[in-house]
Amino acid sequence: RLSESEERSRGLIEAVRRVQGRLTTPWIEATAEALTARLARGESLLEFDQIAFEWNDVRLLIRQIADILRRHDAIDADAVIALHNVGRAADLPDRMRAWFTGVPSPDIEMLDEVLVWAARPYLQRTAEVLQQRVSFDGWGRRTCPVCAAEPDFSVIAATGERQLVCGRCLVRWAFAATDCPYCGNQDRATITSMATPDGMYRVTICNPCGRYIKAFDARKSSRPLLRYADPIATVPLDAAVMRRA
Numbered sequence: 001r002l003s004e005s006e007e008r009s010r011g012l013i014e015a016v017r018r019v020q021g022r023l024t025t026p027w028i029e030a031t032a033e034a035l036t037a038r039l040a041r042g043e044s045l046l047e048f049d050q051i052a053f054e055w056n057d058v059r060l061l062i063r064q065i066a067d068i069l070r071r072h073d074a075i076d077a078d079a080v081i082a083l084h085n086v087g088r089a090a091d092l093p094d095r096m097r098a099w100f101t102g103v104p105s106p107d108i109e110m111l112d113e114v115l116v117w118a119a120r121p122y123l124q125r126t127a128e129v130l131q132q133r134v135s136f137d138g139w140g141r142r143t144c145p146v147c148a149a150e151p152d153f154s155v156i157a158a159t160g161e162r163q164l165v166c167g168r169c170l171v172r173w174a175f176a177a178t179d180c181p182y183c184g185n186q187d188r189a190t191i192t193s194m195a196t197p198d199g200m201y202r203v204t205i206c207n208p209c210g211r212y213i214k215a216f217d218a219r220k221s222s223r224p225l226l227r228y229a230d231p232i233a234t235v236p237l238d239a240a241v242m243r244r245a
Contacts, residue, residue, distance in 0.1 A: 006232050015117070016061070016117060023054075026052040026122075026125060028126070028129055031133075032134055035130065039134065039138075042141065044144060045146050046147045046148075048101065051122050051123060052122060052125075053096070058118050063083075063084050065117050066083035066084055069083075069110065086111060116168060120168065120170075123147055127146045127170065141173075144164075149169070150166075150181070151213060152231070153215070153231055154215040156202075162174070162177045163175065178191060180204075182206065182211040191205065191207065200221050201233070214238075216230045
């Protein structure tokens with residue numbers, strides 16, 4: 001039987017996929033040379049105004065996400081009302097822009113998480129277009145080369161190389177195998193790793209900053225990363241980290 005958090009994640013994924021199925025391919029007015037030059041300067045590729053939001057669908061998705069969170073007791077009734085109001089408000093594009101540029105939303109419970117899910121279909125589709133034009137080889141930074149967000153998952157390739165997975169647009173890029181992707185700590189003596197019994201999943205914890213990142217180890221599996229399924233499957237690792245703390 002699925003846990004409450006797993007059921008909630010599945011509901012959110014289905015809501016996002018329904019929107020993804022209706023999206024058209026966005027047009028990005030930038031040459032491959034210009035995109036490559038941005039990466040070489042250490043600049044992420046995507047500007048907010050390049051994201052082709054369909055605001056009516058975004059508003060509906062925000063309400064659906066809030067309802068899913070309430071159904072699984074992740075938020076209370078007052079938070080649902082507040083989130084619905086955000087979805088209806090005329091300033092939603094301004095709120096979304098502020099969130100995209102890294103301004104937190106402390107006034108409404110779980111608003112930032114809701115905006116991540118509501119923006120994901122559009123960010124992911126735009127990122128797919130950009131990936132067809134430019135290579136992320138050599139990026140090696142702690143934030144996403146497309147949207148500048150932090151990673152929320154990772155993959156250990158068959159070669160042993162680690163790739164980080166963006167928490168917003170799901171883009172993957174290579175990163176040092178043992179460094180902390182959040183604070184940059186390179187001292188392996190202060191980084192702890194735990195794995196599931198079959199070795200297919202692991203979690204790496206940075207003791208100085210206290211943050212951790214989970215990984216799918218392709219060396220232990222005959223299949224590729226399942227970007228939505230594997231984070232759900234690794235929920236027990238989150239619990240293990242919490243118990244350790």
